Amino acid sequence: MLKTLFKSTTVTLFSLYSAFLWWIGYEIGRIPDKNELVLEREKIIYPFLLGLIPLAAAALNYFINTQIEEQSKTIIEEKEKECENKVKSYAINHLRTLGLVEIELRKSNEPVATECLLKVNSFKEIFKNYVNNYEVSQEIVKWLDNRKEREKLLEKIVAETLRKNNISAMSSVSRAFSQDIGRCVNWLRDSIDVLDKRRVYPPEMTTALSKIGNNFKPYKDALTAIKLDDELQQRSGNTGIIEHYLDELIKELMKS
Structure with missing residues (x-):
């Protein structure tokens, strides 16, 4: 090119x-x-x-x-569309295969067939949800990749959290905390992009924790605020994607 x-x-x-x-x-x-x-x-x-x-x-x-x-x-737009089509094709092919398995199981009189049918239907729902969530996830990722919107979100969340927890916005602690929340948003973006929880590195994502007396509350407040953010909620709809991954992240970080 x-x-x-x-x-x-x-x-x-x-x-x-x-x-x-x-x-x-x-x-x-x-x-x-x-x-x-x-x-x-x-x-x-x-x-x-x-x-x-x-x-x-x-x-x-x-x-x-x-x-x-x-x-x-x-x-980039062409590649994104190509990737989306491949994901849909992958899921549809598996749904078709599961449908064929379901037909054969319904013909069977074996006692185990009923149990297998339940598992097949469960797998079908997983694939259907994956396709629906994938489309939503790409909209969220696209928004998070917008530098202006991302920075505005971080500034708002960090400012509100610091004020709520009586932490000076001019301190070195606030700067470290802001960078930590930025890394958390990076993790959220990468996890949602592939609809799979990425590995969590607590020491790298909570560098300010020791400076605030190992008090995890500011982190939980900030991540909860992101979870409830209007822009992200609007894009995630009723899928619960944002809530799912941020709840998982909070659990992992609290273990540290």
Whole structure:
């Protein structure tokens, strides 16, 4: 993609710019008598032409960066859609297989068939929930990947928690605590992205704990506030994804 972009835009623009400079120089060279007036023109034109070089380079750089950003965004969206389709296809194929197993089990008169049917139906519900939760999870991840929204969420949650627990917002403890909650949000994002609880590293996610007398309450308050955040609740709907993973995280961190 980048090779094509550079070949099609960079070379073309530089060629046009070079042709423009050549034309100006050619026209100046055609003047037969270099009298004082011509020399004065050259003093003005040559610095002007040289001054256009960095401007052209800056404009070209901006144009290329814009193109790269647009192309990257398109590719990311295509990959996300491709991944979503693969997940759905994977789940649908397994649901179809379970459906065939269910049909065969219903034909059987064996006592164990009833128990197996219950397990098959249980698996079917798991796959159905996975597909539904996956779509929701990607919406949540997309929102958390928005740097502006993510920072706004962290600032609000941390500020409210510090005020609630009488911790100075200007202290080194507050900075460490803010970074810890940021790591917790990273964990939440990564877990939701794959709908699987990622490994928890309590020492790295609770660095301020010892500085506040091993009092876990501020962490629980902050994570609970994230769990109840309107924006996240709106995106998670009735799936309970946010609550599930944050409750798991609180349990793991409280063990430390």
